[in-house]
Amino acid sequence: MRAHRRVATALRELGVETVFGLMGEGNMRPLIDFAGLGGSVVAATTEGAAVSMADGYARVGRRLGVASVTHGPGATNALTALTEAVRARTPLLLLTGDTPPREDHLQRFDLRGLAALAGAGYVRVGAAADAAADVARATRRAATESRPVLLDLPVPLQRLDVADGPPLRPPSPLRPGAPGEEELDRALGILAGARRPVILAGRGALDARDEIVALAHCVGAPLGTTLLGKGLFAGEPLDLGVIGTLASGRALETVQAADCLLVLGAGLNRYTSVDGALLEGRAVVQVDRDPARISAAAEVGLVADVRRTAASMREQLIAAGQEPATAHRGDLAALLAAEAAGPVASADGPDTLDPRTVMRWLDRVLPADRVVVTDTGRFVSAPWRLLSVRSPADFAHTCNFASIGLGLGTALGAAVAARRATVAVVGDGGGVMNLVELATAVRLGLPLLVVVCNDGAYGMEYRHLRAEDDDPSPARCVWPDFAAVARALGARAATVRTRADLEALDGRVAALGSDGAGPLLVDVRCDPDVDPDADPAEPAGPA
Template sequence: MRAHRRAAAALRELGVDTIFGLMGEGNLRPLIDFDGLGGSVVATTTEGAAVSMADGYARVGRRLGVASVTHGPGATNALTALTEAVRARTPLLLLTGDTPPRDDHLQRFDLRGLADLAGAGYVRVGDAAQVAAEVARAVRRAETECRPVVLDLPVPLQCIDVAEGPPLRPVPPARPAAPGEEELDRSLGILAGARRPVVLAGRGALDAKDEILTLARSLGAPLGTTLLGKGLFAGEPLDLGVIGTLGSVLALETVRSADCLLVLGAGLNRYTSVDGALLQGRAVVQVDRDPSRISSAAEIGMVADVRETVTSMSELLAAAGQEPAAAHRGDLAELLVAEAARPVTSADGPATMDPRTVMRWLDRLLPADRVVVTDTGRFVYAPWRLLSVRSPQDFAHTCNFASIGLGLGTALGAAVGSGRPTVAVVGDGGGVMNLVELATGVRLGLPLLVVVCNDGAYGMEYRHLRNEGDDPTPARCTWPDFAEVARALGARAATVRTVADLDGVAAEIAGLGADGAGPLLLDVRCDPDVDMADLA
């Protein structure tokens, strides 16, 4: 068979069933073959969205995402989305193919250099006979390194005849590291002696929820999460919610009063730690499979599997007769319930909505099994705080590279991967960048709700100018009517200025995914002078 078909067959043999892509000279043959071999090729409108969709598909599905673009401008158009996926630590394969080796080829470009710029891995097929082995190597690298890998199958090699060879077999993941005995003993000494311990978990603890709950109860410890761990302990009486700059006053007070912080599968970046303030004056025990995530602030940092480590801790504490600590305030559970029921301050105008009002309304009405994806911008405080999910696996944001315009594509991929109602919350500036990709959601009939927080401005820039005492008018923008554009692309749409407007689409939102009607866009008109970062 031809090398391009062997590459497609190798992907199928390795368990890849979906590729998001935009066809061009560098990748059209592998895409056609992949489709012919029973795989699903999701055609996208832009190259960047192909990578974003593969990113969302991988994050929500916790599996490899695969995108494919052509060489040259196809690859450069995907660079921003690729960088976001790198910084999100997404296992992703980007299949492309270098141009024929001619100096006058208009689309010639250094693909290895592009991968290096983004921080992605790079695998080039230099021998057509090794195409299957190189595909397997690229897949394995993406999965084990938890980052995108650019797979370069040069166009001149694609049509070379190669032996079919035996089918490839997926390689099982490596067994996670077990905790070291000395580190485990030292950690248990700190935990057993703590009077006010707090457990902080992140997305790396997703598979250890039950084990963490058992340990937390034995310690008498409240539980909090990072933003990416959002929803992990939803419904638990001592769930503090997200810890850090997004945390509630009660959550922050509880962490500040702690004498020990057990950090599980979570990073301790400046936002989670409030620029390190939450780590000072208390013992920090951190467990993570990735040594690069262990903080220098940790008194003990264990590079080990979270589930296995937590299980060992619980067993050893139980054998030692550990009693739960009782120094946290006794009415904490009641205070958390009261805090959750407290009305959210909002500043709705006569013809504008505060996104905090909208998110509270959506949180009550949307199907419980929804997936939530946000773009980045000043509006994110509202959905991050007020739009809940049942599991961290159901939440993603595109703030890792702080580029606006990636949220819609990521949400489309999440909807394909999950098959469940998916909410994309975007700003007007980021939304207009990729609004054309809504046509992909219409074509696929995806259960997608797009909420555009439309304040008629580049919001962060508007806020920055206003806060500096400068005229914010240069940050104002005039957009086409989002609802009209969405309808032109085949989606349902509504403009929202009041609660009555929201009530008018309540039935469609409550039935998202069940009605089979495809995407719905809400153009929510907002006031750029309302500060959505306010916790109140």
């Protein structure tokens, strides 16, 4: 067979079911072959969106994401989305192919250099006979290194004949390690002596929920998460929610009173640690399978599997007669429940809505098993705080590279993976960048709700100008009518300005994913002078 078909065959043998792509000379043959072999090719409108789709598919589907673009401008158009996926540590394969080796080829570009610039891995197929082995090597690297790998299949090589070798087998999952005895003993000594321990878990603890909850009951520890661990302990009475700059008042107070912080499968970046303030004055024990993620602030760092470590800790503490700590407030569960049920501060205008109002409404109306994806922008704290999910696997954001415009594509891939109600919360500036991809969602019939927080401005820049007592009007923008554009692309759409407008959408939003009606866009008109992070009683900025 031809080398391009051997690559497509190798992908199918390795268990790849879906490829997100945009066809060009450098990748059209493998894409056609992949579809012919029973795989699903989701055609994107832009190369960046194709990579974002694969990114969202991998994050929510918890499997390898695969995207394919052509060489030259196809690859450069995908650079921002590829960088986001690198920083999100997404296992992703980006299939492209180098141009014919001519100096006058208009689309020539250094693919190896592009991959290095983004921080992605790079595998070049150097000989047609090695095509299948190189596909396997690239996918294995993407999985084990938790990052995208660019697979370069040069165009001249694609048409060469190769022998049909034995079928490839999907790689076996890595067996996580057990904690070292000496480090485990030190960690247990700290936990056993803690009077007010708190457990902080991240997305790396996704498969260890039951073991962590059992350990928390054993030591008497409230449970909190990073943003990427959002929803992990939903339903637990002592669930503190997201810890760090997004924490509720009660959660922040509880962590500040702790004498021990057990960090499981979570990073301790500046947002989670509040620039290190939540780590000072308390013992930190951290467990992660990646040694690079162990913080210098950790008194004990265990490079080990979170699930096995949590189970081992509990077993040994019970065997030693450990009693739960009792120094936390006895009414903490009741206080947390009251805080969660309390009113949400918002500042709606006569014809505008505060994003906090909208997110609380969505949290009430959307199907409980929804997937939530956010773009980045000044609106994000509202969905991060107020729009809940049942599991961290149902949440993704595109803030790792802080680029607006990636949220819609990522949500499309997430919806393909989940095949259930998916909501994308985007700003107007970021939303308009890839609004055309709604046509892809329509074509696929995806159960997608796109919520545009439309303040008619580049919101962060508007806020910065106001904070510096400058005229913010240069950051104002005039957009096309989002609802009209969405309808032109085949989607359902509505514009909302008041709570009554929201309530009128209850039925359509509640039925998302069960009515088979496809995507719905809601254009929410917001006031750029309302800061969703501020108390409405306080002025948003200089008058």
